[in-house]
Amino acid sequence: MAKEPSESGGVVVDDDAEQSAGVLVPAVSRTVRVLDHLVRHVDGGTVTELAKSCGLAKSTASNLIRTMVSEGLIEYDSDTRRYNLGPLLVEYGVAAVTRTTPVAEARPFMERLAERTELACLAISPMPDGHFTAIAKIESRKDIKITIEIGSRFDRDAPLLSRLTDAWRDVVPAADDDARREEVRSRGFGVVFGEYAPELNVMGFPVFDRDGQPCLVISLLGMGTDLTPQDIDELAPYLVTAARAITVRSGGRVPADYPEAGPERSAG
Numbered sequence: 001m002a003k004e005p006s007e008s009g010g011v012v013v014d015d016d017a018e019q020s021a022g023v024l025v026p027a028v029s030r031t032v033r034v035l036d037h038l039v040r041h042v043d044g045g046t047v048t049e050l051a052k053s054c055g056l057a058k059s060t061a062s063n064l065i066r067t068m069v070s071e072g073l074i075e076y077d078s079d080t081r082r083y084n085l086g087p088l089l090v091e092y093g094v095a096a097v098t099r100t101t102p103v104a105e106a107r108p109f110m111e112r113l114a115e116r117t118e119l120a121c122l123a124i125s126p127m128p129d130g131h132f133t134a135i136a137k138i139e140s141r142k143d144i145k146i147t148i149e150i151g152s153r154f155d156r157d158a159p160l161l162s163r164l165t166d167a168w169r170d171v172v173p174a175a176d177d178d179a180r181r182e183e184v185r186s187r188g189f190g191v192v193f194g195e196y197a198p199e200l201n202v203m204g205f206p207v208f209d210r211d212g213q214p215c216l217v218i219s220l221l222g223m224g225t226d227l228t229p230q231d232i233d234e235l236a237p238y239l240v241t242a243a244r245a246i247t248v249r250s251g252g253r254v255p256a257d258y259p260e261a262g263p264e265r266s267a268g
Helices: 015-021 025-038 047-054 058-072 088-098 101-117 159-166 177-188 229-249
Strands: 003-005 012-013 072-077 082-085 122-126 132-140 190-194 200-208 216-223
Touching: 012 025, 015 047, 015 200, 025 047, 025 072, 025 190, 047 058, 058 072, 088 101, 101 132, 101 216, 122 159, 159 177, 159 190, 159 216, 177 216, 190 229, 200 229, 216 229
Parallel strands: none
Antiparallel strands: 003 012, 072 082, 122 132, 122 216, 190 200, 200 216
């Protein structure tokens, strides 16, 4: 039944009917816009700034923000008169990450990679708007560490991340990217040396969803000689094995042309 009587005698439309009719709740969309602004601006925002950024009337923004503060979604700094993300979001975020099957399945492989290389290992997720977000991390064992926090965002054209996700998608690469795309597909993983920052080397491999599309990237980060081409060659069989295992265990589908893993070499 699409409708049922309420206790007051009115008519209540059930959730399935609302979804099929395409009914959206504006207040929820506005809330998401406010949160998105605060994610993108580490210094938060004033009511005026948030209203302008989110396309809201100042009175509407003020009422919405006051409600979000009362619910713990954002918090107010009386000294700076600025709003920022609230503590409740930490709990929500932790719960979301731990319940994401690919991340749960990836963690043992991430821990082994971090232990084997002593490097930081990140799980990075493609987001609906095209950017990427770090959602899980195993810390580096090195004395001098590369610090990238969970929640860090990367642009949609980030060198390694965009190449890894585009390699198995139906996109037409630029002429100069075609060779790189084919190399990533043939190896099953990608590497960039110094493209993010001088001396910063990054390796990553994809995890696939049920449609055979990349839904997660597992990355290792090293400075200079901490991650060399020789290290990558030695790790290569394990990277492909991990990509296949995480995909299958999380209910995904490995693309037919994804490479098979060969015997692992000694880590030396």
